[in-house]
Amino acid sequence: MPGVKIVTQVKLMPEADQAAALEATLRTVNDLACWVSEVAFAQGVPREYELRKHTYAELKARGLGAQAAQHVIKKVRDAYTTLHANIRAGNLGRPQSKRRTKAASTPVTFRPQAAQPYDDRCLSWQYDARTVSIWTTAGRLKNVRFACSADALKTLRDYRKGEADLVERDGVFYLIATCEVPEAETYEPDSFIGVDLGIVNIATTSTGHQAAGRALNRYRKRQLALRAKLQKKRTKSARRRLKARARKEARHAANTNHIISKTIVTEAERTGRGLSLEELKGIRNRVRLRKPQRVALHSWAFAQLADFIVYKAKRAGVPLVFVDPAYTSQTCAACGHIDQRNRVDQGLFICRGCGVVAHADRNASHNIATRGESVWNAGRESHVPATP
Secondary structure, three states: OEEEEEEEEEEEOOHHHHHHHHHHHHHHHHHHHHHHHHHHOOOOOOOOOHHHHHHHHHHHHHOOHHHHHHHHHHHHHHHHHHHHHHHHOOEEEEEEEHHHHHHHOOOOOOOOOEEEEOOOOOOOEEEOOEEEEEEEOEEEEEEEEOOOOHHHHHHHHHHHHEEEEEEEEEEEEOOOOOOOOEOOOOOOOOOOOEEEEOOOEEEEEEOEEEEHHHHHHHHHHHHHHHHHHHHHOOHHHHHHHHHHHHHHHHHHHHHHHHHHHHHHHHHHHHHEEEEEOOOOOHHHHHOOHHHHEEEHHHOOOHHHHHHHHHHHHHHHHOEEEEEEEOOOEEEEOOOEEEOOOHHHHOEEOOOOOOOEEEEEEHHHHHHHHHHHHHHHHHHHOOOOOOOO
């Protein structure tokens, strides 16, 4: 049975000399990655095998081990693959725009603290002792201590698979490992819970649960004001504080999304129901909002919330389907009448057909639940012609 890939982060607690070796290693591999990137750009970004011919011997001569050199080359090639995908998708602006032109006309660069991948040849784990043995440019470091929760340690011990990334943030080193956790067997749902994603309420379910609300929106407005204040200063200190605040906001968003997704999935598992989510692809281009609401839409990680719900549902065996969100906010969940005027305002829904009055987000979540059940049942129906 396929597994769910999740990442587990542990904090390294090296001694002073070990920390110096780790810092020097990251700086060295990322400096060399910048050099490999220049070579790749000059050669027209060849495939990884061809790029290896141009750079591998030099990387070895500059002190990298065989595996580290391979990882540096692969990291550079993957960076160009991502860049070209973003250009094709239009994520870097329209053709001839300054941002897109600059990205396409200059080599990719790597920060001195950028992540460096490690495989099992370069990194080994001693779970009982909570230490790792890790390759550096100064030699192999043994007995480097790490810290994590008991749950994270169990996940690492049982399900770690593949590479781990070494990163440095504000002088602190972390290992981010990939774990593949087995999916639970999906049960047959009694019905479906619809989940409507929005701005005033981040998530509303057809069972009545509403996530976020005014407290979270106040937090977002306060962070927006603080960002604007720091951006006006344009000093080195302000830029440093902006980076730290961005990481803090990202952690807050991820924590909030974890809480919301866990609540939703737990309720579905407890009641034996499935989950029906909106298809988020193109939501930012599809939705038309006033300027203040646009800021809210683009500042919340809706895709991250959906991803959290998906992987938590897979781990719990909760059935999950995605449905087309078109007209869910204009359709009456009671009679099915569709009218743009049914949505009186953000929070009020009054059906022009049957007169039912409901909370707008709650009504939309019921429509999503109904569509989810239809999608699930359609997937179970046999389309094989009957035997004559």
